[in-house]
Amino acid sequence: MSTQQPTDAEPNVETDADAESESESFTGTGLPRVEDHRILTGEAEYIHDVTPESCLHMALVRSMHAHAEIVDIDTSEAEDHPECELVLTAEDVKEQYNPMPTGIPEVETDDGVEPLEEWSLAGDVARFVGEPVAAVFATNRYVAEDAADLIDVEYDTKEAVADGMAAREDEVVVHESVGTNVIDGERIEFGDPETTFEEADHVVEGEYSWGRISGVPLETAGVVATYDDETDSFDIDCNIQLHTLVDDTIYETLGYDADDVRVNVPADVGGSYGTKIAIHRYCCLAAMASKELDRPIKFVEDRIENLQGGDMHCSDREYRMRMAVDDDGTMCGLDVWFVDDFGAFPRYPVNQVLKPLSVVTNSYAIDDVVYEYELALTNKTSQTAYRGFGVDPHIYALEMIVDEAAREVGMDPTEFRRRNLIEPDQMPYTLPSKNIYDSGDYPATLERIQEIIDDERDGGLLDPEVVGAKREEGKYRGVQPSVIIEPGVSGSDWTDRQRSDREELEGRSREEVAELPEHLRAELRADGTVRASLATDSSGQGHQTLVSQLLADELEILPSDIEVDYLDSVDAPTEYGSAASRMAVMLSGATVGVAERLLENAEELAADHWGVSSDGVQYRDGSVERVDGDDSLSLADLADIDADRDERLTQVSYNYDHPATDHEEFDEAFRRKFPVYPTAAFGANAPIVEVDVETGEVDILKFYTVRDCGTMLNPMIVEGQAHGGIAQGVGAALLEEFGYEDDGQPQAITLFDYLLPSIENVPEIEMEHTVTPSPYTETGAKGVGEGGMIDAPASIATSINAALDPLEIDEPADRIPVAPDHLRKKVRDADQ
Known part of the structure; x- marks a missing residue:
């Protein structure tokens, strides 16, 4: 690999050398990632490493047919297995819980509006190879797999459709209640394309195909769910992506409020690239069993499950x-x-x-x-x-x-x-x-x-x-x-266009638009170091490194004096999160904002301590100094002064708005x-x-x-x-x-x-x-x-x-x- 910089002769271009000559900073340098040490030394902990005491394990019975009526599910032999603790089918799920949210929850048909429901387990019909039809919970994964093999599912196979173009003909309908396979579409015109194509010297046509691919991350989907009977709430450790944005796919399915379902994603996730956004099925099934059995439940996809029925394929x-x-x-x-x-x-x-x-x-x-x-x-x-x-x-x-x-x-x-x-x-x-x-x-x-x-x-x-x-x-x-x-x-805001009345959008006002900001918290600790807390999850992008670089520059301290951790879905506000080439911009904006707020508070705290006006103090090189004397307060001093206050000035948060908002x-x-x-x-x-x-x-x-x-x-x-x-x-x-x-x-x-x-x-x-x-x-x-x-x-x-x-x-x-x-x-x- 070779990396070169452009010549100064190129127009409208600022080189890295130019930027470095203006000021020296950690930002803009190739600072080694702080995440790498724990990963390379084996200290990183992934969901696969989490196994609480008395934890049970889940295995799934998956459909072998692409399209089939489920005539009967005989679970008796599995339930008789001495180490099998529970078997769930769609009938059990539907008694207590809700269908999983879908991107298009209802479809307009000739007979009105029909719901388009997906349940955690297939009930009457299996609609793809690998769709789960039963869940088994046992003392370990091996026993759970053995018990799953004892479940006898009787299918009545139906003709399947596996091509998007053929599906448009509706000869085989995936959801009979909806009556069509084309559940959404739109034609949008900009300018005057009709006239342009009529008057052009040439009109060129082409047909192209893009096959299904995906990220296939090293770490497959995993979850550990624990129900707390005293608080009637759940703690769910998992590697879902966008955990503060898509946690509704979990708590709505369970029928709980957001504050009663705490979704926690570890600092280290072995890749996602978007493919772990839709692992809520596993989270919900594990949570349901944990509530039923009052035991932690763990599930980790094997590679075949991931590739075949892991809901992780993309554009086709x-x-x-x-x-x-x-x-x-x-x-x-x-x-x-x-x-x-x-x-x-x-x-x-x-x-x-x-x-x-x-x-x-x-x-x-x-x-x-x-x-x-x-x-x-x-x-x-x-x-x-x-x-x-x-x-x-x-x-x-x-x-x-x-x-x-x-x-x-x-x-x-x-x-x-x-x-x-x-x-x-x-x-x-x-x-x-x-x-x-x-x-x-x-x-x-x-x-x-x-x-x-x-x-x-x-x-x-x-x-x-x-x-x-x-x-x-x-x-x-x-x-x-x-x-x-x-x-x-x-x-x-645009991401629910398909669920909006598009005819009303022409008259929509700008004031109706609501964007999700990026949230960041920071606090001075007793030893003078700084802890920052991210509201987003990471899957290897280097968020902790980025925040430590930027915050070090803003606070004029070393990156090694900054620790960056992550908030769970209850402690963090709902935000968009780590997707869409978003985080370098959003995190840098949030980091600058939280640093400015922390510096303002540090100067206010010092001025109050010395009994001088805010003009009488200045922050420099990691401490606050008196303008008219030799006194200074380090970050550790400020944390100590602030420790007994009811409203802590050394604990701040900041919400950085989407750059286009204003x-x-x-x-x-x-x-x-x-x-x-x-x-x-x-x-x-x-x-x-x-x-x-x-x-x-x-x-x-x-x-x-x-x-x-x-x-x-x-x-x-x-x-x-x-x-x-x-x-x-x-x-x-x-x-x-x-x-x-x-x-x-x-x-x-x-x-x-x-x-x-x-x-x-x-x-x-x-x-x-x-x-x-x-x-x-x-x-x-x-x-x-x-x-x-x-x-x-x-x-x-x-x-x-x-x-x-x-x-x-x-x-x-x-x-x-x-x-x-x-x-x-x-x-x-x-x-x-």
């Missing part, structure tokens, strides 16, 4: 794209239509079909746009969120139609892109969908990546002699540079519940690929990228996020897919079937950075958590197209993943 889309283009290479209009296959139930992330509106035209200036989607149900495990949250397939399909449009008008694809890029003097740039790009120089970034590629054409990987020789061997090399945007720092240019997007993402990180990618036309295998020889996320608060963390995201993007583009047979049987239920990227296929990554700070955020930082996964698949796919362009194959990379058999078929069809 079929696209039909159209682009209106003029002869001079101007992109005039864009028409996006897609079907998203959500599986058997619409879960929390139904709004990921809307998030692409935040980058609807990517880096291109296009005024007239149609955006239309249909949300279909099939007999597959339910979708959840995954890094990129639906933007990655949109960017892929858009970049593919850009390639096709360039060929249609006879232009070089890179020049075609350059001609249509948003210019730096247009920043901040308002998209047709009313989101705003904050800052950036896209043409300069494309120019820089092109310079790098040009160097490879002179004696490098793309030298004409080398490329020609490789073609003689049946190996075709190519690259296609592009600039791709990563939307950052989501607001929360900017009127975002008003229309807020009012109409369009996605509001006020930061636009971006990158220009140029992966050099080699395609073996005999085998269809793709080798990425080197992945060049120039990236910009505004102010880099910790460059090491930024690069780690980018490298990890690109690695996931490589997996998405070439390897990973949760495929299904026509009858709904899953094809990838082990890691022998679901192929993950490794050191053998993640290429060398050459990375440079530019810095264009955001005008909307406290520190100039932009969201960076979903980059790589958003941009790498599109860049790899278009580079494959470029490599095979001499063979005149029609869009060889028209599906993700671009598997070898798919490319071989494309080559054979072209030969014929």
Whole structure:
């Protein structure tokens, strides 16, 4: 890996060296992550390590059929097992508890409005392979599994539908009470697309597929639930993501108030990327059994459960794209239509079909746009969120139609892109969908990546002699540079658009918009150190490091004097949490705010102690000094003085509002519940690929990228996020897919079937950075958590197209993943 900084000659760019020359600080440096020591030394504690005394263990009986009536469940033999403590079925659950919340709780039908319910255990009908139909609780997991095997379930199998496009025909209906598989959809027009497409010189069309993929984190879902009979409340330790936002999926299912269900997530979670947002089923079942048995209950998914029925798959889309283009290479209009296959139930992330509106035209200036989607149900495990949250397939399909449009008008694809890029003097740039790009120089970034590629054409990987020789061997090399945007720092208000009366949104006032701030607490301790408490959970992003860096700078102390911990769902207010490339911006804003409040209070406390006015004291280098003398009070002194006060001045909290909240240019997007993402990180990618036309295998020889996320608060963390995201993007583009047979049987239920990227296929990554700070955020930082996964698949796919362009194959990379058999078929069809 190589990281380089740009030259001073580049326009509108502030380099890291410039920033460091202005002031020295911990923020902006590659401070090693404070989390790493405990992880590398084995001191980190995960949910898997938590096993309370007298704990029982849960095992699940899962449906082997994609679609079947459950005729009977005979639990007698399991209940007779001497170490089996309890068996739960849907009948037991429905007697005392509620269905689990869904993303679309009811559907309008010809006969009225029908509820769309999902229960913790399937009752009358099993709707996907792996859906739990019974839960067994025993002294250990081995016994629980043995007892589960004794349960006899009688099924009457039904025809299944496992394809989103076929599901639209409603020949097989997943939920008969609803009567249709298409439970939501919308057509949104911006500008005048009808006229644009009628008058354009060319209208280019393309169809593209994005297969099911997901994050497959090292740590699977886990929960330990404990019921307290005296308080009639629950303590639930689990690794759910967004524990203060989605805890309603637990307490509403249990039928309890939020304050009676304490959800605690440990400081260390072995990855999520969104995939652990929907583990509430396990939390609820464990809690139900704990209440019944008055014992702690533990459950941890095994890998097959995770892959087959863990409710952790993501976007599964079929696209039909159209682009209106003029002869001079101007992109005039864009028409996006897609079907998203959500599986058997619409879960929390139904709004990921809307998030692409935040980058609807990517880096291109296009005024007239149609955006239309249909949300279909099939007999597959339910979708959840995954890094990129639906933007990655949109960017892929858009970049593919850009390639096709360039060929249609006879232009070089890179020049075609350059001609249509948003210019730096247009920043901040308002998209047709009313989101705003904050800052950036896209043409300069494309120019820089092109310079790098040009160097490879002179004696490098793309030298004409080398490329020609490789073609003689049946190996075709190519690259296609592009600039791709990563939307950052989501607001929360737009995420229930599907559950809103959309006709009323036109008249909605800005005052009706309510955003969730980022909450942070800090206190001075007796020894003069500082403890900060996060209201969000983490899954490896380095939140503790970030807060300690920023707080150290603001308080003028060392990061080692700051301890950062986490609040549970009862102690913390409801907030959006760790998602949507949000936390670097939100946490930095909250940290600056809480530090300012703590400093003000420290000066007030010292002034009161000395009996002087606030003008008579000043905070400097970790202490408060008297302006007119030599007296000073350390942080430990201030904590001691404050210890006996009723209202502690050394304990403060701060709520940092969403960066777009006070900017009127975002008003229309807020009012109409369009996605509001006020930061636009971006990158220009140029992966050099080699395609073996005999085998269809793709080798990425080197992945060049120039990236910009505004102010880099910790460059090491930024690069780690980018490298990890690109690695996931490589997996998405070439390897990973949760495929299904026509009858709904899953094809990838082990890691022998679901192929993950490794050191053998993640290429060398050459990375440079530019810095264009955001005008909307406290520190100039932009969201960076979903980059790589958003941009790498599109860049790899278009580079494959470029490599095979001499063979005149029609869009060889028209599906993700671009598997070898798919490319071989494309080559054979072209030969014929």
